[in-house]
Amino acid sequence: PASTAEPRPGDLTVGGVALAEIAGRFDTPVYVLDESEVRRRCQNYRDAFPEAEIHYAAKAFLCRAMAHWVEEEGLGLDVCSAGELELAVAAGFPPDKIVLHGNAKTPHDLKKALSYGVGRIVIDSPSEIARIAAAVGPDGHQKVMVRVVPGISAGGHEKIRTGTEDQKFGLSISDGYAQHAIARILDQPQLELTGLHCHLGSQITDVKPYLSAVRRMVGLMARLREQHGVVLEELDLGGGHGVAYRPGEQTMDLTRLARKVRAELTEACAAAGLTVPRLIIEPGRAIAGPAGIALYRVVSVKHTGGHTFVAVDGGMSDNPRPALYGVRYAPRLVGRRGSTTLAPVTVVGRHCEAGDVVAADVQLPDDVGAGDLIAVPVAGAYHLSMASGYNLVGRPPVAAVRDGRARLLVRRESLEDIRSRDVGL
Numbered sequence: 001p002a003s004t005a006e007p008r009p010g011d012l013t014v015g016g017v018a019l020a021e022i023a024g025r026f027d028t029p030v031y032v033l034d035e036s037e038v039r040r041r042c043q044n045y046r047d048a049f050p051e052a053e054i055h056y057a058a059k060a061f062l063c064r065a066m067a068h069w070v071e072e073e074g075l076g077l078d079v080c081s082a083g084e085l086e087l088a089v090a091a092g093f094p095p096d097k098i099v100l101h102g103n104a105k106t107p108h109d110l111k112k113a114l115s116y117g118v119g120r121i122v123i124d125s126p127s128e129i130a131r132i133a134a135a136v137g138p139d140g141h142q143k144v145m146v147r148v149v150p151g152i153s154a155g156g157h158e159k160i161r162t163g164t165e166d167q168k169f170g171l172s173i174s175d176g177y178a179q180h181a182i183a184r185i186l187d188q189p190q191l192e193l194t195g196l197h198c199h200l201g202s203q204i205t206d207v208k209p210y211l212s213a214v215r216r217m218v219g220l221m222a223r224l225r226e227q228h229g230v231v232l233e234e235l236d237l238g239g240g241h242g243v244a245y246r247p248g249e250q251t252m253d254l255t256r257l258a259r260k261v262r263a264e265l266t267e268a269c270a271a272a273g274l275t276v277p278r279l280i281i282e283p284g285r286a287i288a289g290p291a292g293i294a295l296y297r298v299v300s301v302k303h304t305g306g307h308t309f310v311a312v313d314g315g316m317s318d319n320p321r322p323a324l325y326g327v328r329y330a331p332r333l334v335g336r337r338g339s340t341t342l343a344p345v346t347v348v349g350r351h352c353e354a355g356d357v358v359a360a361d362v363q364l365p366d367d368v369g370a371g372d373l374i375a376v377p378v379a380g381a382y383h384l385s386m387a388s389g390y391n392l393v394g395r396p397p398v399a400a401v402r403d404g405r406a407r408l409l410v411r412r413e414s415l416e417d418i419r420s421r422d423v424g425l
């Protein structure tokens, strides 16, 4: 039923539903996803890049409803495992609008992808060429792209930079490795090379690395035409568009990115005498991230060693990002109007290690206490998708809100789920 309760003072309402009501109905911790916000973000991409194919990067967050929404909004999908593919297909996502990625696609991934008939497979290593060709069979046909390393450093953290030569993804251009692999792909009659792919990294807010990538990729396309007489139709620039995790942080300006990329692509292609390829982009975080909130309940507040620790009922098992990348969040008290006096606190999780921090050194009302609700915004991307089973606390559910209604999309991992996977004694 639609929410009828009047939000209390201090309540934060998302999609027309008060977070306190969601906590009451689904318990905490819970991820709350704003469907209209996801759709609006898809539309923003379509408006900014009307000429491009936009593939949502499922690794940011995927459930069947999410796949359904992005499909309805006219996007394709980037998956990197049989699991992501399985959910997408179960949601009715057209397989020909799905691209399979991965630096270590297993035989199972490839088998599933070929049996569902995915639109394209992005080749990431030379050994894949023969494997895919063999799996496709002599009479088969599969569109492929090749992931190249443009040699560009960009991204919010060293662990999520993928455009440089010192990391595992793709084939480098500078030592001719990519060119060599491409020549081998062109020799396989059942593989149709439609274009080049690169993904610079993630949480990028500057336009310039994308423009450098356009120049290098077009340069490679021109050389391939000269050497092999092959004209590639597609250029996939990957994802990586940054969002703000805290108020005031920079985000990627999509309109500007689109305008600059378009101009650079047109100019570079004109200079090389190439027809402008069809552009593909793969945003994940910028579609799902800001549309999600993680909602926790405070379990205890402790003043020790000169610090105030506000401990909540989740933590690094549902959000490893502070521990992994040192990301800082801006949690807020919701469900009631707190004291107007703020106090410096560190919000920590429930897990058995000191690095289990949700948000270090933030300001919360000084009367925050057990039972209070804490909302952590921008939790829609790389939270549930990176959630672990640490301490067997069970992964949180996902509730979607829209037009004053909340519904469950993914249920909480229960004690029964945990017990039933354990099949030996």
Ligand code: LLP
Binding pocket: 057, 059, 060, 078, 101, 160, 199, 201, 202, 203, 238, 239, 240, 241, 282, 283, 284, 285, 286, 321, 325, 381, 382, 386
């Ligand atoms: N395309 C490819 C091939 C990718 O590997 C990725 C992300 C994307 C697109 C989407 O990137 P996005 O637009 O979401 O930045 N766990 C990290 C992020 C890892 C991103 C991995 N690849 C985090 O929590 O920040």
